[in-house]
Amino acid sequence: MQTRRRLLQTAGVTASFLLAGCSSDEPTATETDTSTETPTDTETASPTPAGPTAVALRDRTRAYVERLVDGEYTTAIEEYEYTDAVTQQLDAATLESVWTTQTEGLGEYVEIATVQSATQQEFLVTDAVVRFTGGRVIIRLVYDDAGRIAGIQFPSAGTYSPPAYADTSAFTAQSLSLDTGDGCTLPAELTLPTGDDSVPGVVLVHGSGPLDMDSTVGPNKPFRDLAMGLASNGVAVLRYGKRTSACNVDPAALSLDATVTDDALTAAATLCEQERVSRTAVVGHSLGGMLVPRLLARDDSLAGGAMLAAPARPLVELIPEQMRYLLSLDGEISDGDERRLASVEETITRIRNGTLDAGERPFGLGGPAYWQELQAYDQVATAGDLDRPLYFLQGERDYQVSVERDFGRWQETTPGRFDAYPSLNHLFVSGEGQSTPNEYFRPSNVAEGVTTDLADWVRGETGGY
Incomplete structure (x- = not known):
């Protein structure tokens, strides 16, 4: 390809x-x-x-x-x-x-x-x-x-540059491979703080789509930013290429767990085996953040979870909302836009009713098994049953996950630490004014405050597990 x-x-x-x-x-x-x-x-x-x-x-x-x-x-x-x-x-x-x-x-x-x-x-x-x-x-x-x-x-959207806060003398990067046991080998990288002391570690879990280990969007590499920022602050990081990016698989045939959960747990087990890593937490973004409670419920050895821009509502509620927002950016919703929205709602109805066709992948995500598992999953209820620390981070300029309806619901229902960042978008990149997809294609980096806040939480609040 x-x-x-x-x-x-x-x-x-x-x-x-x-x-x-x-x-x-x-x-x-x-x-x-x-x-x-x-x-x-x-x-x-x-x-x-x-x-x-x-x-x-x-x-x-x-x-x-x-x-x-x-x-x-x-x-x-x-x-x-x-x-x-x-x-x-x-x-x-x-x-x-x-x-x-x-x-x-x-x-x-x-x-x-x-x-x-x-x-x-x-x-x-x-x-x-x-x-x-x-x-x-x-x-x-x-x-x-x-x-x-x-x-x-397909013109490049610009060139990636490492963030200024990355102290390359403070960590080393080691290439690894994750054997998933089914013939799919995932490329991975361990970013390890220098020295001989024990350090806490985290696994980064992607959002939706066939993302590489950097979670690349346009010229931006938010997972690489997080890895370097956290490692500069004393936290080991394991990130890996998503199965749908690294292996020859049919996404329409994969379940939610086969697409995300199982490989994330394999990555966590690999990080736990590292000699200097004292404990392992998971840090998920978007869909990956939504699945953090699922990961913690599956693996009692995980010390906690951080959830970046994590939906509290089902995706079938978010997708029509995102579509309407984008169609209204030009100031109006046309008759053609309304027809498109009606088509989205028709697809959502079929997802809810479990009547998707075999091989169908609504919204470019997954097939019938994927949506069936996603529909059966209640991330808020699952999080409520956990006894390990949770950390919620949200950009207030995020149009994909709502500050009021998602981050606000987490605050109302789930114990944990909560930090919101007024100028940040869905990628936790700073900007001004109304957020649009164009921002994702301007070279930038995850805000430094996000990496330092995450590092403080990992070092300070996961130590008892």
Whole structure:
């Protein structure tokens, strides 16, 4: 799959040379179409040299992306004209592989937010910003002067930099492998404070989607930030690649426990075996935070759990709420938006009724077994039965998990420590104003206060277990 991605990203020697260095957080193009209506040719400032107008090619890009969103990969191959160099490398199966790789884990499709264009040399470059409930992706189509697709790229959202608070002299990093016992080996890394003394340790548990050990979203790597920040403050950290990212598995066939719980417990057992680790807690983010009580209930040796942006409500309540929020960012809910929301509610009804089709993966998460286990799980009740310390952290600018309806419910029902951070979003990255998925694609780091608060809690409140 990595080979296919590279082929598409450099499809056509001329196009790849043209776009070298152009990948950035924001599209580089200069003309923008944000309308869902078909523009007229008079709206464009300049056509591509001797070919279709910029408006026509922006429309073509929008329609192309709609084919990908609808899973019509064969149609996208047959109805669009490509240069010979691209044709030699691209078929429907490859296109499907590339698109699903780029969008898996981003949640439900919301809209094509913008299509921008710019003329570069003899090419016209179009960038479509495609929004999902959990983020966005930019797809770049490069057209030659005859209007043929000469290149397809997914521009990088920027470059990751380690946080300033990471003291690399205070810890070492060791690569490990987690043997899950079923043929799936997960890459992992142990970040261990320097010295010979015993230290507490934590395992980081991912949110939804096929995430790597850094929990990478765009250019951001929140789990790497947490690992370095905690290790700089005397806490060992084990993080690992999620099964759906590291192994050749069918996510639609996996249960919730097979997707998350079992591998997290394997990671915890591996950390417990480390000679200098005196005790092990779990730190979960989003879905991983929601499952922290489940992990503690399954393993009595775990010393406690920290829950970052953890839903207190079922996901079937959060998903329509997230969708409506994103669709309303432009100031209104259109008739088309209402139809999309109705479709989401119809899917939610089938999840609640247990009538999903075999192989179906609503919202890009899991199949029938996954949702059945998730529906049967009550994280608040499970947390109430625990006798180990819990720590709840919440960004107040988080639009995916509610300060009032989730963090507030935890405060009302569950003993523990609670910290809220006014400027932080779902990734615990600082920002201003209304939170949008675009923030996830600007290079930044987890706030230092989160890492120091977590370290203080691990060192101070898990010692009795």
